[in-house]
Amino acid sequence: MTDAVQAASVREAASAGSAEAWWRPVARNAFPFIVVGIAWEIVARSGMFPRKLFPTLGDIAETFWALTISGILPHHAAETILRLIAGFALAAAVGVLIGIMMGRSRRAEDYTLPLVAILAPIPGIAYAPLFLLWFGLGNFSTILLVAFVSSFPIVFNTWTGVKAVKEIWLRSAQAMGANDRRLFRHVILPGALPYILTGLRLGLAQAWRVLVGVEMLAAVSWGLGWLIFGAREFLNTDVMLCGVAVIGLIGLALEKLVFQKLEDYTLVRWGMMR
Numbered sequence: 001m002t003d004a005v006q007a008a009s010v011r012e013a014a015s016a017g018s019a020e021a022w023w024r025p026v027a028r029n030a031f032p033f034i035v036v037g038i039a040w041e042i043v044a045r046s047g048m049f050p051r052k053l054f055p056t057l058g059d060i061a062e063t064f065w066a067l068t069i070s071g072i073l074p075h076h077a078a079e080t081i082l083r084l085i086a087g088f089a090l091a092a093a094v095g096v097l098i099g100i101m102m103g104r105s106r107r108a109e110d111y112t113l114p115l116v117a118i119l120a121p122i123p124g125i126a127y128a129p130l131f132l133l134w135f136g137l138g139n140f141s142t143i144l145l146v147a148f149v150s151s152f153p154i155v156f157n158t159w160t161g162v163k164a165v166k167e168i169w170l171r172s173a174q175a176m177g178a179n180d181r182r183l184f185r186h187v188i189l190p191g192a193l194p195y196i197l198t199g200l201r202l203g204l205a206q207a208w209r210v211l212v213g214v215e216m217l218a219a220v221s222w223g224l225g226w227l228i229f230g231a232r233e234f235l236n237t238d239v240m241l242c243g244v245a246v247i248g249l250i251g252l253a254l255e256k257l258v259f260q261k262l263e264d265y266t267l268v269r270w271g272m273m274r
Contacts, residue, residue, distance in 0.1 A: 055238045063238040064245065072227075077246050079222040080211065083139060084250075087146025088207045092200060095151035099158025099199070103192070109159070116155055124149035124210035128217055142214050149210045153202035161195025162188060201259060208251065 037057060043049070044056040051059070067073035098116075101108040127145060135141035165188050215225025224243045231239035 052235055053237050055241070060238050060241050060245075064242045067239070067242055073242060073246065076222055076224050076227045076243070077250065079220070080215065080224045080247075081250060083142055083146065083220075083223070084207055084211055087143040087211065088150055088204060090143070090147035091149075091151040091154060091203055091207065094147070095154030095199070095203065096158050096196060098151075099155045099196075100162055100188075100192075102155070102159040103162025104188075112155075113159075116152060120152035120156065124206060125213040128210070128214045132214075132217070137220070139220060142211065142220060145214055146207045146211050150203040150207035153206060154196075154199040157195045157199025157202065158192065161192030161199075164195065165191035197259060197263060201255075204251075204254065208247065212247065 041057055044051070044054050048054070055063075064073070098112060102112050103109070124145070127149065131141045131145040131148075135144060211223075212225035212228070214220075215223035216229035220226060224247055228240045228243040231237070231243070
């Protein structure tokens with residue numbers, strides 16, 4: 001009887017602990033949004049700004065629902081996501097390859113690093129007029145511009161990660177008979193992976209900025225940037241904020257569903273981070 005009572009107590013404690021472990025992260029993540037929402041609502045209802053320029057959260061939610069039901073917002077979001085995926089995938093492939101070459105070859109580093117160092121600090125939107133003149137309006141020039149701009153942080157971080165791999169790891173692997181292929185697969189790539197993931201995150205942020213900016217320049221007929229810029233002409237602040245909210249939601253989804261899963265599958269699994 002005593003054992004049964006103790007077992008029941010253990011199960012109750014475990015269930016309570018799991019419930020507590022479930023709501024604490026949710027509350028911690030939701031807290032800043034709640035604070036910002038309350039502050040926004042206070043300012044919107046205080047009369048400091050016209051309601052047309054500073055709508056309440058209810059107005060924004062109503063517009064968001066209307067645009068979603070009509071299919072306008074999903075269409076804009078889908079077009080932007082497709083351009084983002086295409087441009088960022090190209091940037092990731094080329095950027096990681098160039099970064100690895102720079103990290104493994106002194107000659108490639110000497111030839112490539114000065115050029116990358118000169119082009120990287122230039123704001124991405126400054127390249128937009130050139131790409132639009134060279135490749136015309138539309139998706140092709142937009143995707144190329146996104147890939148070009150977002151590749152720089154990927155190159156830099158991949159190069160840094162490869163250079164940061166400890167020499168003793170390389171010598172130990174070579175002493176155990178590892179050839180170049182196994183050395184790269186089992187030593188260099190895992191050692192540089194935290195830097196590569198950081199570069200991909202920074203590259204994605206760059207891709208978002210330049211993509212929304214070039215869509216605002218009317219390079220395309222659909223997209224969240226075009227939606228935001230078009231709403232500005234008619235002072236539809238609620239529509240603009242809906243576009244901004246969708247951009248934030250997509251970024252959050254990519255972080256949680258792509259980068260965090262990739263980290264869990266690699267770095268956490270290998271014991272390189274918690």
